[in-house]
Amino acid sequence: MESVFEIIAEPNRRAILSLLASSQQSVGDIERQLRLPQPAVSKHLRVLREAGFVESTVDAQRRLYSLKPGPLQEVDAWLAQFRRFWSAHVDALERHLDRMDQPATAKRKPRRQ
Amino acid sequence: MESVFEIIAEPNRRAILSLLASSQQSVGDIERQLRLPQPAVSKHLRVLREAGFVESTVDAQRRLYSLKPGPLQEVDAWLAQFRRFWSAHVDALERHLDRMDQPATAKRKPRRQ
DNA sequence: CACGCATATACCCAGCGGAGTATATCAAGG
DNA sequence: CCTTGATATACTCCGCTGGGTATATGCGTG
Numbered sequence: 446m447e448s449v450f451e452i453i454a455e456p457n458r459r460a461i462l463s464l465l466a467s468s469q470q471s472v473g474d475i476e477r478q479l480r481l482p483q484p485a486v487s488k489h490l491r492v493l494r495e496a497g498f499v500e501s502t503v504d505a506q507r508r509l510y511s512l513k514p515g516p517l518q519e520v521d522a523w524l525a526q527f528r529r530f531w532s533a534h535v536d537a538l539e540r541h542l543d544r545m546d547q548p549a550t551a552k553r554k555p556r557r558q
Numbered sequence: 559m560e561s562v563f564e565i566i567a568e569p570n571r572r573a574i575l576s577l578l579a580s581s582q583q584s585v586g587d588i589e590r591q592l593r594l595p596q597p598a599v600s601k602h603l604r605v606l607r608e609a610g611f612v613e614s615t616v617d618a619q620r621r622l623y624s625l626k627p628g629p630l631q632e633v634d635a636w637l638a639q640f641r642r643f644w645s646a647h648v649d650a651l652e653r654h655l656d657r658m659d660q661p662a663t664a665k666r667k668p669r670r671q
Numbered sequence: 672c673a674c675g676c677a678t679a680t681a682c683c684c685a686g687c688g689g690a691g692t693a694t695a696t697c698a699a700g701g
Numbered sequence: 702c703c704t705t706g707a708t709a710t711a712c713t714c715c716g717c718t719g720g721g722t723a724t725a726t727g728c729g730t731g
Contacts, residue, residue: 446717446718447705448567448569450563450566450567450572450695451567451692453563453567454563454566454567455563455718457719458560459636463638463639464639466639466643471651471677471678471679472677473676473678473680475675477584481720482720482721482722483677483678483679484678484680484720484721484722484723485639485719485720485721486678487678487679487680488680488719490618490679491677491679491680491720502563503728505677505728505729506675506678506727506728506729507677507678508678508679509573514640514643514644517637517640517642517644520633521641523572524633524634524637526579526626527575527625527630528634530579530625530627531572531627531630537720538684543560543690544604547634547679550673559687559688564688568689569686570689579731583709584708585707585708585709586706586708587706594690595690595691595692596707596708596709597687597690597691597692597693597708597709597710598690598691599708600708600709600710601689601690601709601710602689603708604709604710607705614724617700618698618707619697619699619706620707620708621708621709622705646673
């Protein structure tokens with residue numbers, strides 16, 4: 446379970462990360478939204494925490510989990526070697542992703558090599 | 559093995575993709591560069607091919623494998639939801655580092671929310 | 672201080688995936 | 702055709718990981 450790729454291979458863990466992308470959540474919140482048994486949630490969170498994907502702050506009996514950017518950036522960095530390749534093949538989708546990538550107010554500016 | 563994430567979770571498959579990012583390769587080429595038994599290479603290539611990561615063209619007895627962009631773009635698209643997040647947190651990281659820079663300025667009380 | 676809620680941990684079990692080995696396919700060339 | 706080289710497939714085995722269940726820990730409250 447060393448690599449970040451193995452960690453995001455698990456669908457429930459990806460779901461947890463997506464939940465946390467909007468805002469921080471307690472274990473109970475995640476448990477309810479994903480309809481996953483609480484020990485499973487805790488176990489996934491432990492994996493994510495130890496890999497640096499998330500961190501927790503204590504709020505009385507609850508633990509609030511929030512995202513940490515590092516490991517996901519690592520994935521992004523690995524993907525970089527392929528961007529050149531696929532932009533040569535499918536320009537339209539690339540532009541599409543760029544648009545989703547940027548807030549509406551941002552001006553168009555090449556962000557990838 | 560449905561999802562693209564499970565497929566790139568395997569280190570040797572990522573290595574194969576990286577090799578193909580530079581140029582197309584035969585099975586034997588990959589086998590030699592990765593020092594992996596040939597059946598293992600063929601099996602990984604089969605997985606990658608069926609998931610649309612690669613395609614093969616016939617060159618006499620050899621099969622030349624080359625990259626296809628689709629699935630990797632899918633990963634990129636999933637990552638998109640976090641880009642906004644981690645660029646926003648560069649600031650937080652800087653503030654954090656700034657604090658750690660300063661020589662022990664008394665103990666910090668735990669923050670409340 | 673005892674109880675209850677929120678979370679973490681321990682343990683077992685079943686399924687899957689990757690390596691290894693052996694074998695099949697198929698093309699080129701003598 | 703028969704052989705050799707290149708690749709694919711079949712099959713077994715083993716380890717790891719995720720879910721389920723039970724239990725521990727920890728904190729706030731009456």
